[in-house]
Amino acid sequence: MRNFISVHDVANINELVAKALSYKANPLKDKTLGSNKRIGLLFLNPSMRTRLSTQIAAQNLGMEAIVFNVGQEGWALEFEEEAIMSGSTVEHVKDAAPIMGKYFDVLAIRTFPSLKNREDDYSELFIKQFIKYAGIPVVSLESATLHPLQSLTDVITINEHATATAGGPLWGNKKKPKIVLTWAPHVKPLPQCVANSFSQWINAWGQADFVITHPEDYELDTQFTNGATITHNQDKALKDADFVYVKNWSTFNNEYGRIYTNDPAWMLNNAKLALTNNAKVMHCLPVRRNVELSDEILDGPNSIVTQEASNRIWAAQAVLSEILQANY
Numbered sequence: 480m481r482n483f484i485s486v487h488d489v490a491n492i493n494e495l496v497a498k499a500l501s502y503k504a505n506p507l508k509d510k511t512l513g514s515n516k517r518i519g520l521l522f523l524n525p526s527m528r529t530r531l532s533t534q535i536a537a538q539n540l541g542m543e544a545i546v547f548n549v550g551q552e553g554w555a556l557e558f559e560e561e562a563i564m565s566g567s568t569v570e571h572v573k574d575a576a577p578i579m580g581k582y583f584d585v586l587a588i589r590t591f592p593s594l595k596n597r598e599d600d601y602s603e604l605f606i607k608q609f610i611k612y613a614g615i616p617v618v619s620l621e622s623a624t625l626h627p628l629q630s631l632t633d634v635i636t637i638n639e640h641a642t643a644t645a646g647g648p649l650w651g652n653k654k655k656p657k658i659v660l661t662w663a664p665h666v667k668p669l670p671q672c673v674a675n676s677f678s679q680w681i682n683a684w685g686q687a688d689f690v691i692t693h694p695e696d697y698e699l700d701t702q703f704t705n706g707a708t709i710t711h712n713q714d715k716a717l718k719d720a721d722f723v724y725v726k727n728w729s730t731f732n733n734e735y736g737r738i739y740t741n742d743p744a745w746m747l748n749n750a751k752l753a754l755t756n757n758a759k760v761m762h763c764l765p766v767r768r769n770v771e772l773s774d775e776i777l778d779g780p781n782s783i784v785t786q787e788a789s790n791r792i793w794a795a796q797a798v799l800s801e802i803l804q805a806n807y
């Protein structure tokens with residue numbers, strides 16, 4: 480693996496999941512793999528889980544991790560080629576990234592979309608420019624359209640329930656679990672990244688009956704959702720679900736990056752959960768309680784959000800391990 484930007488960088492999802500779970504069982508088994516190697520974690524946007532879990536993952540492999548909050552503490556970066564930099568940007572990525580390529584052995588970057596211009600966001604210019612100019616492996620810590628470390632974590636967490644529950648898989652004798660990605664209300668427009676990425680990974684994994692449910696006008700990009708069943712009927716979607724993945728996203732089609740509805744009827748509660756096969760409930764976090772997800776779900780026995788977030792370490796460790804082994 481050279482870079483980790485999407486599921487397309489992964490040769491075998493199940494092998495990467497197995498590697499992550501082997502690190503969960505024995506976090507320090509490769510504690511010298513990254514000796515004398517340094518990772519730069521660049522944050523153009525806020526983070527809690529991604530920042531901490533990736534630092535811990537790097538340290539478990541013996542790497543030094545340096546965090547740089549570019550968005551708050553760095554010079555404002557320009558990403559457009561041939562830009563006339565007479566505005567607010569101070570340094571071009573083609574000048575900054577090669578320097579980071581000398582300081583670090585791996586570069587990891589978080590950069591959110593503007594939600595103003597769909598074509599600009601979906602071009603993934605920021606992360607592509609870092610790949611082009613840094614000259615070292617690049618890891619996405621969430622980009623304009625995707626959040627691959629989160630999605631790998633989600634597949635790991637679903638997989639744990641297939642292999643680690645005493646009575647066998649949660650979905651019993653069914654060949655595949657039913658996984659439902661449901662839109663949830665929110666007070667402000669959020670990126671489509673987590674929903675896009677979860678869809679991309681579950682489709683590529685190919686081991687689930689995958690259903691996406693959202694209100695009208697919240698269709699996601701079909702390049703990620705093709706292969707899933709899509710319905711505007713949330714109750715129908717939830718029927719017999721084994722996993723429910725809850726996430727808000729803003730509009731992709733028509734007017735990009737907008738909120739058209741904030742209908743609280745879309746918030747998952749125990750009455751809706753009763754439609755499922757006692758489904759485990761997932762969310763990438765952070766979550767707005769009693770807007771996106773009810774207290775009764777988050778504090779109830781079906782929520783696996785803490786397990787999910789704790790697995791972020793093992794996802795990051797598996798990815799960094801692959802990159803170290805392939806490039807150094």
Ligand code: CP
Binds near residue numbers: 525529530621763
């Ligand atoms: N899920 C996730 O990426 O969390 P942070 O934004 O806190 O990193």
